[in-house]
Amino acid sequence: MSFTFSVGAEHTMARSGVFDLPHCPLRTPVFMPVATQGAMKGVTSAQLEELDCEIILGNTYHLGLKPGEETLRAVGGVHELQSWKRNILTDSGGFQMVSLLKLATITEEGVVFQSTHGGGDLLLKPEDSIRIQNAIGGDIMMQLDDVVHVLTTGPRVEEAMYRSIRWLDRCLKANQRPKEQCIFGIIQGALDPKLRDICLAEMIARDCKGYAIGGLSGGEAKDDFWKIVALCAKTLPKNKPRYCMGVGYPVDIVVCIALGVDMFDCVYACRTARFGSALTSVGKLQLSKRNFANDSGALDPDCSCPTCKQFTRAYLHVVATKETIGATLLSVHNIAYLLNLTRKCRKAIEENRFPEMVQNFMLSYHPDKKYPQWVEDALATVNITLIK
Numbered sequence: 480m481s482f483t484f485s486v487g488a489e490h491t492m493a494r495s496g497v498f499d500l501p502h503c504p505l506r507t508p509v510f511m512p513v514a515t516q517g518a519m520k521g522v523t524s525a526q527l528e529e530l531d532c533e534i535i536l537g538n539t540y541h542l543g544l545k546p547g548e549e550t551l552r553a554v555g556g557v558h559e560l561q562s563w564k565r566n567i568l569t570d571s572g573g574f575q576m577v578s579l580l581k582l583a584t585i586t587e588e589g590v591v592f593q594s595t596h597g598g599g600d601l602l603l604k605p606e607d608s609i610r611i612q613n614a615i616g617g618d619i620m621m622q623l624d625d626v627v628h629v630l631t632t633g634p635r636v637e638e639a640m641y642r643s644i645r646w647l648d649r650c651l652k653a654n655q656r657p658k659e660q661c662i663f664g665i666i667q668g669a670l671d672p673k674l675r676d677i678c679l680a681e682m683i684a685r686d687c688k689g690y691a692i693g694g695l696s697g698g699e700a701k702d703d704f705w706k707i708v709a710l711c712a713k714t715l716p717k718n719k720p721r722y723c724m725g726v727g728y729p730v731d732i733v734v735c736i737a738l739g740v741d742m743f744d745c746v747y748a749c750r751t752a753r754f755g756s757a758l759t760s761v762g763k764l765q766l767s768k769r770n771f772a773n774d775s776g777a778l779d780p781d782c783s784c785p786t787c788k789q790f791t792r793a794y795l796h797v798v799a800t801k802e803t804i805g806a807t808l809l810s811v812h813n814i815a816y817l818l819n820l821t822r823k824c825r826k827a828i829e830e831n832r833f834p835e836m837v838q839n840f841m842l843s844y845h846p847d848k849k850y851p852q853w854v855e856d857a858l859a860t861v862n863i864t865l866i867k
Contacts, residue, residue, distance in 0.1 A: 492739030556616025
């Protein structure tokens with residue numbers, strides 16, 4: 480497997496492409512639903528296939544605990560475990576240990592954390608992360624990186640950035656299945672452009688099959704967010720996919736595509752569904768509100784997902800937050816919405832009408848034409864002006 484990335488069409492920085500992966504070609508831009516333990520909460524593999532989803536994201540930390548590395552190897556990986564025939568990207572597990580367990584500490588050797596299953600401290604080295612990811616069998620593996628909060632300043636940011644480079648070398652060396660599984664490097668450096676530049680130069684020199692922009696979507700100002708995304712996207716190789724980690728808000732996705740990003744993931748689609756919210760072509764709808772009680776219209780007239788074809792807003796209002804089926808139906812729709820949003824961007828790029836598509840999208844979300852300033856500023860750098 481060559482893991483080649485081919486750019487089909489472009490508008491300034493935005494591009495459509497195809498990433499050659501083992502289970503099927505991955506068309507970009509693309510949104511990747513998060514299947515934490517190899518399965519979506521309330522959404523089946525068959526439902527994802529019906530939505531023509533080409534890739535999902537699995538969580539190494541959770542899969543490594545349950546079903547565990549031994550079981551994964553015995554059954555032939557997570558594709559066999561969950562009957563998923565398309566692509567999977569696995570994260571490294573480091574972020575979960577640092578964010579969920581709180582008691583994690585970082586050493587040059589790896590991440591030391593307290594086991595949630597008793598037995599004292601555990602150590603996850605870059606080599607361990609790749610070994611577990613090899614057992615999981617994902618098409619794309621993320622390097623183990625030294626994760627610091629995006630608002631961190633001072634010497635810790637520089638330390639984490641350089642350590643992430645060293646750990647990338649260890650991850651690349653540890654990969655036992657380079658023909659079946661590729662590794663993405665993760666660009667770090669928090670909000671410091673100079674550190675990002677150093678990390679970019681070093682990681683590009685490693686010639687990974689793709690690169691992720693890491694360390695964002697952690698509470699930073701949107702003005703800082705887009706500038707770091709633009710800096711990284713502008714510098715990363717044109718012939719490699721660019722993945723912005725943890726980005727899932729529709730407006731953010733469209734802006735990042737305009738800036739040159741190809742891949743996105745976020746738990747937002749399913750998390751917001753569990754609170755009765757639907758992502759639609761006119762913005763987010765809170766289905767638990769009483770004004771939907773007698774609304775016999777489709778959830779989103781512009782969507783052809785199973786939820787929108789079969790159920791009214793009134794029905795979804797009844798089950799939105801009270802019944803398990805409500806979370807499932809809204810999760811299916813929200814995933815479909817984000818998949819379709821990235822497909823619409825791809826089609827618009829290929830048909831040379833991407834600026835118009837962005838203008839109409841932003842107008843649908845902001846009919847009063849009061850666009851966030853950061854959105855206007857970011858789009859202006861790629862020659863897209865919004866309708867006034």
